[in-house]
Amino acid sequence: xxxxxxxxxxxxIASLSFDEALLELQRxxxxxxxxxxxxxxxxxxxERGVALHERCAAxxxxxxxxxxxxxxxxxxxxxxxxxxxxxASEQE
Amino acid sequence: MSRRHPPDSDPLWADLPAEEPASSGVKRAAxxxxxxxxxxxxxxxxxxxxxxxxxxxxxIPLEADDEAENEVTxxxxxxxxxxxxxxxxxxxxQPVFELRILGVSEVTRAxxxxxxxxxxxxxxxxxxxxxxxxxxxxxHCYFTLKDERSQLxxxxxxxxxxxxxxxxxxxxxxxAHGRVDLFxxxxxxxxxxxAIQPAGFGDLALRFEALKAKLTAEGVFDSSRKRPLxxxxxxIGVATSATGAVWHDICHVISRRWPLxxxxxxxxxVQGEGSAASVVAALNRLGRWGEQLRAAGRPDEAPAVVxxxxxxxxxxxxxSFNDERVVRAIVAHPVxxxxxxxxEVDVTLADFAADVRAxxxxxxAELVVPDRVEAAATLAAFGxxxxxxxxxxxxxxxxxxxxxxxxxxxxxxxxxxxQARERSGYLLDRATRIVGDGIERRRTRESALWARLxxxxxxxxxxxxxxxxxxxxxxxxLGPQATLDRGYAIVRRAADGSVxxxxxDAPVGxxxxxxxxxxxxxxxxxxxxxxxPGHGGNPAKNxxxxxxx
Numbered sequence: 001x002x003x004x005x006x007x008x009x010x011x012x013i014a015s016l017s018f019d020e021a022l023l024e025l026q027r028x029x030x031x032x033x034x035x036x037x038x039x040x041x042x043x044x045x046x047e048r049g050v051a052l053h054e055r056c057a058a059x060x061x062x063x064x065x066x067x068x069x070x071x072x073x074x075x076x077x078x079x080x081x082x083x084x085x086x087x088a089s090e091q092e
Numbered sequence: 093m094s095r096r097h098p099p100d101s102d103p104l105w106a107d108l109p110a111e112e113p114a115s116s117g118v119k120r121a122a123x124x125x126x127x128x129x130x131x132x133x134x135x136x137x138x139x140x141x142x143x144x145x146x147x148x149x150x151x152i153p154l155e156a157d158d159e160a161e162n163e164v165t166x167x168x169x170x171x172x173x174x175x176x177x178x179x180x181x182x183x184x185x186q187p188v189f190e191l192r193i194l195g196v197s198e199v200t201r202a203x204x205x206x207x208x209x210x211x212x213x214x215x216x217x218x219x220x221x222x223x224x225x226x227x228x229x230x231x232h233c234y235f236t237l238k239d240e241r242s243q244l245x246x247x248x249x250x251x252x253x254x255x256x257x258x259x260x261x262x263x264x265x266x267x268a269h270g271r272v273d274l275f276x277x278x279x280x281x282x283x284x285x286x287a288i289q290p291a292g293f294g295d296l297a298l299r300f301e302a303l304k305a306k307l308t309a310e311g312v313f314d315s316s317r318k319r320p321l322x323x324x325x326x327x328i329g330v331a332t333s334a335t336g337a338v339w340h341d342i343c344h345v346i347s348r349r350w351p352l353x354x355x356x357x358x359x360x361x362v363q364g365e366g367s368a369a370s371v372v373a374a375l376n377r378l379g380r381w382g383e384q385l386r387a388a389g390r391p392d393e394a395p396a397v398v399x400x401x402x403x404x405x406x407x408x409x410x411x412s413f414n415d416e417r418v419v420r421a422i423v424a425h426p427v428x429x430x431x432x433x434x435x436e437v438d439v440t441l442a443d444f445a446a447d448v449r450a451x452x453x454x455x456x457a458e459l460v461v462p463d464r465v466e467a468a469a470t471l472a473a474f475g476x477x478x479x480x481x482x483x484x485x486x487x488x489x490x491x492x493x494x495x496x497x498x499x500x501x502x503x504x505x506x507x508x509x510x511q512a513r514e515r516s517g518y519l520l521d522r523a524t525r526i527v528g529d530g531i532e533r534r535r536t537r538e539s540a541l542w543a544r545l546x547x548x549x550x551x552x553x554x555x556x557x558x559x560x561x562x563x564x565x566x567x568x569x570l571g572p573q574a575t576l577d578r579g580y581a582i583v584r585r586a587a588d589g590s591v592x593x594x595x596x597d598a599p600v601g602x603x604x605x606x607x608x609x610x611x612x613x614x615x616x617x618x619x620x621x622x623x624x625p626g627h628g629g630n631p632a633k634n635x636x637x638x639x640x641x
Contacts, residue, residue, distance in 0.1 A: 017392075018352050019324055022471070029474050032481035039489045046482035053475040060464045060471070065347035066354040069334070070377055078381040080356045 013051050018059045025052040197276070204274040207281060213272040218244060218283060219291050220268075222260045235260045237268060237283065246270070248285040257437060258289050264406050265291035290407045300414055304441055307416070312423055313444045319428040321448060321460060322396040327354045328460055329378035329395035329427075331371060332453070334359035338403045342457040350461030356381075356395060362402040368415035375400065375421045375429070382426055397428050397460050400442060401453035404435040413440035422446055432456030576609035583607075586614065595620045 013021065028049040032042065068080040194202075207213055220237035227233045231250030236243045246268060248260065260266055270285040290296075307313060328346065332338050339357060346355055360374035361367040375398065382394035400422065402413065412418060413433045422429045422445040431446035432453040443449040450456035501507065572582060583592045586603040598604060602617045 017326070019326070025471070025474055025478075029478045029481065032478055032485065035481075035485060035488070037485065039486070042482055042485045042489075046478055049478035049482075050475065053471055053478070056471050057468060059352055060468050063351040063464075065343065065351040067343055067357075068354060069357040069359065070329075070381055072377065078377060078384060080354075080381070083357070 013048075013055050016052075016055055018056055018063075021052045021055045021059070025049055025056060028052060196279070200274065200276050200279050203281075204276060207272060207274055210272075216270065216272060216283070218268050218270075219265070220244065222262055222264045222266055225260055225262050233260060235262075237266070244283050245280055246283040246285050247275075248288065252286050256288060260288055261406070267291050296407055296411065300441070303414065303416060304444070307419060307441065307444075312419060317423065319447045321428050321430065324350070324462055325353060325396035325460060326392055327356060327395045329356050329358055329382075329398040330401065331358045331360055331374040331378060331398060332401040333362045336403060338401050338453045341454045342399060342401060345454050345457035346461055349458065349463050350467075351464070353461055363405060363409045363412065367412035368418050371400070371412060371415075372417050372421040375418075375425055379426050395427055397430060398425060399430050399432060399453070399456045399460060400446065401432040401456055402434060403453065404438065410434050410438055410440055413442040415441075418442050419445040430456045430460055572607075573609070576607065579609070581606050581608045 016024070028045050031037065032045055032049070037045065067083045069083050070078055070080055072078055218237055220239050223236035223238050223243065225233065225235040231253065233248040233250075233253050235246050235248070237246055238244070246260075248256075248268075253259070258266075260268075266288050267290075268283060268285045269287040270283050272281055272283055274281045311317070330339065330342055332342070334357060343355055346353055356378070358374040358378045361370040378395055378398050385391065385394040400413075402410065410433060413431075419441050422431070422442060428447040429445075430448045430450055431440075431443045432450040432455055433440050433442055434452075436451040439449075448456075448459055450459050502511075572580075576582070583598075584590060584605045584607075585592060585598055586605045589605075590597070592598045592604065598617050600617050600619050604615045604617060606613050606615055
């Protein structure tokens with residue numbers, strides 16, 4: 001993936017969140033649709049689009065809901081601690 | 093009463109009126125020995141009667157039939173009018189003879205009639221706690237109302253029930269309206285409920301409306317204050333009870349629809365004393381936590397939306413969600429709040445204050461997150477668009493490439509030469525044609541002009557000629573010639589050619605030129621008339637001839 005000037009830096013797709021990947025995918029498609037890109041750039045964009053799409057789809061199908069509870073420390077600081085899914089009654 | 097019994101039902105009963113006409117046969121004898129136990133049991137229940145509310149006395153007039161002496165109260169009067177007459181006759185005094193055995197339906201009917209004839213029971217409001225509730229397959233609802241001492245069977249028929257905004261639920265305190273009647277086949281009396289509402293409703297409803305009006309006037313519920321929900325929140329705060337199904341349901345819905353999110357519970361009490369303050373504290377904790385994260389530069393981890401939820405319950409149960417402090421905490425919350433309080437029919441002020449109101453907690457959970465199935469479809473569409481666009485772009489490139497190679501062929505030297513030659517030949521042709529055409533065109537135009545001009549000149553010349561002839565004719569007519577022809581002469585001074593009209597114009601000796609019809613001649617002035625009459629031989633000297641024209 002050659003990063004052309006003015007384009008987004010080629011971040012490692014595996015580290016992107018769903019929203020980040022989706023946003024970049026949208027931009028990629030928009031760029032492609034605008035046209036007027038050099039051939040090499042078009043193909044690079046397309047390949048990145050495919051990878052982004054795969055990343056989003058994987059996130060959608062594999063994600064597992066994180067369930068947490070907000071607890072207040074004696075210092076007054078608030079902290080979210082993990083709970084088993086759907087169960088909050090412990091230490092209630 | 094006795095007159096309602098069929099005369100043939102019991103011969104013993106039939107002779108009563110004859111025996112006791114004065115008391116209308118109401119007074120009946122004490123039971124026979126074999127019947128005593130059961131009659132005794134009636135007697136035992138009799139003393140309890142006065143302890144009941146007064147109007148209930150009328151419910152037991154039949155029991156009173158043989159214990160009227162105990163029930164000195166006139167309450168039984170409406171049913172068995174003659175009863176008051178009985179006490180003096182003291183039943184034990186005449187026990188045995190009036191025994192009459194009744195059929196079950198007779199008793200039941202008598203009770204029914206007694207109940208029905210009591211106006212106080214036709215239209216009653218009863219307050220109590222709802223006991224067991226059963227709904228039949230036909231949709232009728234059967235339940236009991238109870239207080240510390242008694243129970244009352246109630247039936248709420250389907251038609252009334254479906255039109256009622258409120259349903260009896262076990263444990264609720266309610267006020268039911270209806271009539272008391274007997275269900276004969278079971279021999280039970282029941283309250284036939286026509287309307288039901290929570291007890292204390294009036295009071296709470298008033299407070300609700302007053303607070304609602306106040307907050308509305310303040311603009312707290314304005315739709316302009318509502319904030320849009322984030323499309324895909326990464327973190328969702330939930331303020332609800334840590335125990336109970338609501339929290340579980342919310343987690344379940346979000347995990348099914350959008351497991352990419354993180355839900356964070358901020359537990360609170362949702363009913364009872366202090367629950368309003370607890371709800372406010374839970375909301376504030378979420379708000380504060382979000383601020384902390386944003387301040388720490390981790391805004392992505394702060395809740396983007398908050399669900400405030402509680403399961404269904406009575407109006408009192410939900411009351412903390414009508415608390416002004418809760419309303420204000422919702423409105424002041426830094427991120428949009430979605431309310432899901434109670435069931436669909438329950439509307440609290442918290443619902444009005446929330447940025448979005450969901451009918452139930454699960455619906456609230458559905459509202460805050462997208463559906464991953466839909467998202468996957470959208471994604472797939474994006475993927476297809478990217479693919480299509482790339483293919484189109486590549487097709488474009490290919491077409492461009494073809495065009496370029498054609499251009500290259502055209503630029504080959506030989507091709508260019510041939511093209512130039514062709515082009516120059518063409519240009520020459522064009523130039524020749526243009527010049528030739530021009531000349532030809534001009535020639536044609538000129539000859540046409542000449543053709544038109546010739547006749548025109550001819551005509552003009554003829555016209556001029558005849559005009560000249562006409563002019564010279566008139567000139568001839570107007571000129572001196574004709575006058576001269578008639579013998580006149582024109583005399584001019586030879587020196588300056590001026591016409592002599594007066595002898596004084598021509599001094600003696602002056603040379604004159606005299607014109608006559610056929611020509612001119614010269615003469616010299618010899619003298620003036622009178623001075624040189626001898627010289628008057630010159631006709632031109634005749635003064636009359638000198639002023640001709």
